[in-house]
Amino acid sequence: MASGKPASGEDSLIARYFRPIATDPGAFQLDDDAAALRANGDDIVVTTDAIVEGVHFLPDDPPDTIARKALRVNLSDLAAKGATPAGFVLTLALRSADEGWLQPFATALGEDAAQFGCPLLGGDTVSTPGPAMISVTAFGRVPAGKMVHRSGARPGERVMVTGTIGDAALGLAVLKGGKVHAAASDAAARAMLVGRYRVPQPRVRLAEIVRAHASAAMDVSDGLAGDLAKLCGVSGVSAVIDLASIPLSDAARDLVSRGVVGVEALIAGGDDYEILCTIPEDRVEAFAAAAESVGIAVSSIGTVVGGTSAPKFIDQQGREVALERLSYSHF
Amino acid sequence: MASGKPASGEDSLIARYFRPIATDPGAFQLDDDAAALRANGDDIVVTTDAIVEGVHFLPDDPPDTIARKALRVNLSDLAAKGATPAGFVLTLALRSADEGWLQPFATALGEDAAQFGCPLLGGDTVSTPGPAMISVTAFGRVPAGKMVHRSGARPGERVMVTGTIGDAALGLAVLKGGKVHAAASDAAARAMLVGRYRVPQPRVRLAEIVRAHASAAMDVSDGLAGDLAKLCGVSGVSAVIDLASIPLSDAARDLVSRGVVGVEALIAGGDDYEILCTIPEDRVEAFAAAAESVGIAVSSIGTVVGGTSAPKFIDQQGREVALERLSYSHF
Known part of the structure; x- marks a missing residue:
């Protein structure tokens, strides 16, 4: 996700809908090729989950709920690993750039990002002739070596x-x-x-x-x-x-x-x-x-x-x- | 991407094709909900790029070249930011789990991951009725504050x-x-x-x-x-x-x-x-x-x-x- 001059279709879409919610300094206002998670001594926990139209959400689901679900399924993974949210990147595969869909989608995504302290850091927008898909990769922080695993269960617990x-x-x-x-x-x-x-x-x-x-x-x-x-x-x-x-x-x-x-x-x-x-x-x-x-x-x-x-x-x-x-x- | 018992279709797909190439300790053998990038004082540079069938690759392109392209377009971003590869996560949206496609895809992905020192850390596999899409989020390391930006060009350079x-x-x-x-x-x-x-x-x-x-x-x-x-x-x-x-x-x-x-x-x-x-x-x-x-x-x-x-x-x-x-x- 990046936008400079001249604004192409994809770039102006990003500038219009997603730059206003990418307020974290590590997002560089979505003006760069990449984001940065600043070192602070914590391990970075990484999780990725995608939701697909017709599989994880229904074509008629409201765009604001689709945005929230795309982010929240990843926040759920971070919480289970004991990680505090640090940010996320987004890949949006859409059939068209429909303003009536994108505006509530981006607004809800920004609200959830603020509510859960998990800022939008970047992403990619691509067109697809198929069903819409939203893939989120989310990052969390844990003290070094402290991620909670699936593998630690012991008899008697x-x-x-x-x-x-x-x-x-x-x-x-x-x-x-x-x-x-x-x-x-x-x-x-x-x-x-x-x-x-x-x-x-x-x-x-x-x-x-x-x-x-x-x-x-x-x-x-x-x-x-x-x-x-x-x-x-x-x-x-x-x-x-x-x-x-x-x-x-x-x-x-x-x-x-x-x-x-x-x-x-x-x-x-x-x-x-x-x-x-x-x-x-x-x-x-x-x-x-x-x-x-x-x-x-x-x-x-x-x-x-x-x-x-x-x-x-x-x-x-x-x-x-x-x-x-x-x-x-x-x- | 995670696999334990009992193996569902998705889990056995991951175990069969992707666990063998997820050799980095931070991938936890794809047995967990998340991966970890261990703290070493560096900033983590994050970039994400997706490739879509019919848009970024052609339906007849060989699966090994599709795998390499999906990873390499992200490695290219990291290099431009001055970042050394640290790993990547993968979202695969496929119409079906075709072994004749997945095996060469995973093998080539593993070869490129090894060649460029960018290990597979995790991912998500979803089914889609539409065109195939491969979304990669890649991570690199730079000394704190040293990511190279788009914004530093000055007259005379x-x-x-x-x-x-x-x-x-x-x-x-x-x-x-x-x-x-x-x-x-x-x-x-x-x-x-x-x-x-x-x-x-x-x-x-x-x-x-x-x-x-x-x-x-x-x-x-x-x-x-x-x-x-x-x-x-x-x-x-x-x-x-x-x-x-x-x-x-x-x-x-x-x-x-x-x-x-x-x-x-x-x-x-x-x-x-x-x-x-x-x-x-x-x-x-x-x-x-x-x-x-x-x-x-x-x-x-x-x-x-x-x-x-x-x-x-x-x-x-x-x-x-x-x-x-x-x-x-x-x-």
Whole structure:
């Protein structure tokens, strides 16, 4: 992203919509080929996630929610790694430069960048005849060597998760119509679920707390069951999860209690962007108190155990529940 | 990019093709949500460039050349900023996971990563019904505060450029058929021009030399004329360029001398990935000698002058040549 003279189409697009939100000194007003993250002794944590029209967002989704989701799915990764946001770069692949779309997109992106302290540092704008795609690479800072990994879970530790699980998958189901839309007859409940799909709530305020207490962490993006299996696999452990302790919103609980969806479907649905982490038993209390102090609910959902088998999910009668599907996969 | 158990389609794709080339310790074997660039006191320079099928590469281009181009256009940016490569992340948007395409793509990417000392740190793989797109965000290191900007050019300095200009634009013209293909009757010349389009030669070895000598620099990606105008615009200066001194390959010079193309078209064509820089007069000799010592040809093509008018291009008779088009624009 760069703009000088003379202004070509791409350059004036950048100047008009994105320069006003690129206020960090390291962005050089988007006038250069590159940005700079100044050295301050911290490691730089790097994460990249792309969202594609028709896959991660719907063609009719409002541009402001698309912008927020593109950034927030990356902020969620940084938080799970214990990293404080430092900035991001953006690749926008669009069919056309539609002002009615770009203006609210850029405005919302700027608002989120300011809210989460993660400034736009640069990017690239390309035209494509295909579906729109927004790729974000985000940077965070951690003290040297202190990034929280997926690989640190140890038997005996508590498995914990933030917020509620399954709302975003239900929100997508509402948008697609069908039985969930029909069953979620309360407009406020429907709006909440759709909002959770369109605009994730990255747990940025939990980053330092995760760093202080978690032995392993990741964000839940492809479904709690599958993501837990990944964390356990990399850590060389297994887990036993109590299905009844999976935190659900009132709207989700209502749908489960009426038999519209099963909790198994909710933990295999994606787009939660909550933090899944393992906490040593003697730190659980301090972790929960610190999370509460920043207004983030955390729930204990099970225990890390030894072995390399897939995590087990146990119902209220103590029976293991087989899951047909663990997570969403692109291919 | 992350893979644990159980392997989903996306995860096994990553494990199979990309984990073998993600050998840097900061990539955590692609087993985590994020990578880490370890603090060593340097600033981190960040650049991002995407290439789209049908726009920046052709559907029939070999997958190995597409991989190399995706990485090299970013390495070119780093070199122009005086930065030593430190790693990159990749977003691959593909219609399908075709092994016959992915294997040579990943192998070539790994070879280039090793050759240029720029390891794969992570990425994201998404499916798209549209054209393939490869977005790379690359990182480089410079001593604190030492990134080379576009904005430092001052009147009286020399305008210099590496390599030769216009070959890639001619290579694209060859691939598209038409008069350039017909005129470039020598198969070796055609192959050279196509090779320059498909596989840029980033001037990575010049990075430290640019940092030591250049007052301003950028890479030439959208056409020399337009890119020079951008550099001058940001620096608040103008320039006078001697068209006869623009460095051309033998193949390009032959086509110009036979009237097939004009030099104006070559300096408005894109995809050169050479370095354009301004060098204070008293450093020109040292810059040229240092460039020669790493085997990179540099040419003096004009002078920075005061004022804010567009750069002037002068022919051998000293007349100003008007350019119809300065550069390629996506919108």
